[in-house]
Amino acid sequence: MTGTEQLRAAVDRVVPADGWPAGWSGGVEHHLTTSPDLGWARPLLGSLTQRLAGLGFDALPTDEQDRLLTGLEADPDAAAELAALRRVCWEGYYAARPGLHPAGLQMLGFEPVPAGTRVVEPDPLPTVTAAQVAPRYDAVVVGSGPGGGTLARVLSAAGKHVLLVERARPMTNAELRGDHLHGKRNAVYSPSAGPGPGHPRVAEHGEDSTVVDGDQSASRYGLNAMLLGGGTRIWQGMSWRFMPEDFTMASTYGNPEGASLADWPVGYEEMEPYYERAETELGVAGEVGALTTRTPRRSGYPMPAMGTEPARELLAAGAERLGWGWGPIPLAINSVPSEGRPACVRCPQCVGHACPVAAKNGSHNTVVPRALATGRCDLLLDAEAVHVTDGAGSATVRLVAGASTGQPVALEVGADVVVVAAGAVETPRLLLASGLGNDQLGRHLHDHRFVTVLGQVDPPVKDFRGPGHSIATRDHEHAGIPWGGGVLVDLMGILPLTMAMDPPVAGVPAWGEGHKHWMREGRRRVFGVFGIGQEVPLPTSRVRLADVRDRWGRPGARIRKDTHPASLEVERGMAEAAARWMVEVGAVGVARRHGSATASAAGEHSSGTARMGEDPRTSATGPDGRLHGTRRVHVADASLHPTNGSVNPALTVMANAFRVGDRILRDWPG
Structure with missing residues (x-):
């Protein structure tokens, strides 16, 4: 039998047919034959197909195929090959690409652009060429x-x-x-x-x-x-004002040993009219209320807040019982038509993608x-x-x-x-x-500290409804959590590919019928609270010039990012508050998801x-x-x-x- 037949048989056990297409016909074959990105995977998949051919894999009963794949996963010599197979399957079956809508997305009801939406492509802005640039x-x-x-x-x-x-x-x-x-x-x-x-x-x-x-x-x-x-x-588009204390961190908290907290040379009072102008010129949809009580303002937002959704309703009820203030997140998104452009259609992939309208x-x-x-x-x-x-x-x-x-x-x-x-x-x-x-x-160099606390709720409240984060409480900023604390928001919807490759809860089968069933049913109940908190700067965290050179011969950036223990205190405080919120709304299996939001020093x-x-x-x-x-x-x-x-x-x-x-x-x- 050919290697293609062996590989197809393996793909169709990682993503078996169950009323929805199996992996090969559901998008993985197309990914394997057309993607320019799979140079890393081809040697591993080639080695795997040779192993499978030696076992006569494609002719075996499906339960025997599953047993063999499980055994290969535990074999140190074959584990990397199986990992490559799984990843390629998830990419082919659950990732949207231009002009492609694989079976996994159809199975989950994921529509990158909501049905009936009239896509708007803005006219390009006028530009000059190099020849048209003035000398001064x-x-x-x-x-x-x-x-x-x-x-x-x-x-x-x-x-x-x-x-x-x-x-x-x-x-x-x-x-x-x-x-x-x-x-x-x-x-x-x-x-x-x-x-x-x-x-x-x-x-x-x-x-x-x-x-x-x-x-x-x-x-x-x-x-x-x-x-x-x-x-x-x-x-x-989350468009917040900083708190007044954010401009006076060193005066408010002092400086932990080794850190470099500093006050701004301007304060909130001087910044306030510029915040107002920024909100107006940018176009922010928000609501004056619990989220704005500690950021005095002379006027309201230029647009009403984005409409509610099940996640907001669930967490709002919990916040009320806890005695926490809450409100809709201010977003630089048209909640109503504005400036000749339409209102948000609440697509499920706002974060990281250009808007369809x-x-x-x-x-x-x-x-x-x-x-x-x-x-x-x-x-x-x-x-x-x-x-x-x-x-x-x-x-x-x-x-x-x-x-x-x-x-x-x-x-x-x-x-x-x-x-x-x-x-x-x-x-x-x-x-x-x-x-x-x-x-x-x-x-x-500093960023923010990020915390994710996850659990499961029933019925689902965050299944592919955009634009993303919806509700927040600012009660834990400069109140209770050391070093300024942080804001807590609902976790935005997670793309299917991310869920398939790295399920955010324990106990999800690694592949096969169980994984596919979880993607269809269990995934929908995953919900969480996300914390964004103060990061205490350090003078040793810095950008310097590196020995490597860019395409013009200039030195690249050398980036070092150190973490002060005070920043970890902020994380712990946010995680505790987020877990309390999740427990209050009845989530089960509540736990913090560890790991940085990015593996890079440049967030x-x-x-x-x-x-x-x-x-x-x-x-x-x-x-x-x-x-x-x-x-x-x-x-x-x-x-x-x-x-x-x-x-x-x-x-x-x-x-x-x-x-x-x-x-x-x-x-x-x-």
Whole structure:
């Protein structure tokens, strides 16, 4: 018998027919014969088919086939082959890909885009080519995410001529949606929203280090999306204000030994009008109530909160019994039609994917288009800033444009002001490689602490209804949990592929009829609470320059991330509170799921590497985001955050960028 027949027989035992198609015809054959990503698996599967052929596997009764596969799993020489077989089966049967909807998704009722939805593909924004770039601008802004996009908006509205530079090539929403193998958040292969090969980093792990490149999975390289709009192009949009205490962490708590907590050089009162502007310009749907009692505000949200769902109803009732305040999460998503774009259709794959109806708000469809509409902002895509020079009369930025075309063009652009907003890893890397900054630049890298507590509820409450997280309590921020605690939210829906590859509860059969039945029935009852908490920064956690070089010959980033024991105290406190909430709503088998949200040192909320402060001995930038030791170079992203609160930071990035923009205009260099 041929190897194909042996492999098909094995696939069809991993995913047997049971009223729904078996694995081979249900999508695995197509995956095996068309995927360009399976070079790692082919030698293992080839070795496995030889073993099976020697056993006459395809001619055996199914119970004997199952017995043999179980035995091979326990054989050290064959275990890796069986692991490869399982993974390929899950990818083929349970992962959506462009134009493909395998049998596993049909079995589960997973519709990447709800039936009847009129998909909206926004028109591309107007851009300039390398040949059209002027030799000089009032300002060059590097990065189009919430920080850079906002700076372009502020400066162009004030009459300044701005060049907005984005390293990503043009990509449609369709290219960024519905691929469960390459989506940035859940990629198991080269992510569509990553920089691609030629952008190596060195990740330090204690005394060891690993080189990772931009075409490797996001869990290794880092979760920050590199797109027009940055992470806001594919986020879920949680848009929180920081608490007043988040701006005074050192004053409020002191500094645990070895840590580098610091106060912001601005407080909540000064930030409040900028938060209001950010919520308005971004378009946030929310509700004034229990979640806003400790963040005073002058006005409500521009849109009503997203409608309720079973998960919110369940946890809200539990919070009421516990005496906790709760509310709908503020989201930068249209809950009603707004700005000429429709309301959310509640698709089940919001996080990590572009919106099918353009209802998700980010810098790409708010502040950047408004900057372009002034006629004073040029948008250059597919261009990397490789060097920044500060000078008494002018700053300059060296760029390489058009790399994706295979014909890169080198440019040098002068400006009165350069604003770098490339994220907490790439911002210090660019500035350090340019010979700028002091010893504080790159230090104090921190993110958030993440905790997941899972259980099972009946009836199911979170089965493929978007956009994701829905309800939160902020009662555990700066109350009861050490070092500022954290916010607790309902766990978003988990994609089928993730569930199949790594079931989040114990006792799930590894494959076969039992696994398939659990995917269809037991999976639906899995539910959880997710905690986002303060991470205490350390001066040893930092971004430095590595020996490895990128495709332009620049040094890559060397990233080290250490964990202070105080951060683990935050985790434990959140886990205890989350478990209490789950028990209160009647969940069974409640347990914390251990393991970091990402295996990379560069998480999606990374911050602090160009922290603001008055004193250059303890900060990298001033309160206006200007890099210490320079006249014309500023930073405007989460790198500025001395501490990062205990909620998603994007709204604060945008609010602070509005503030920094005002300061730059006020003190414009002559």
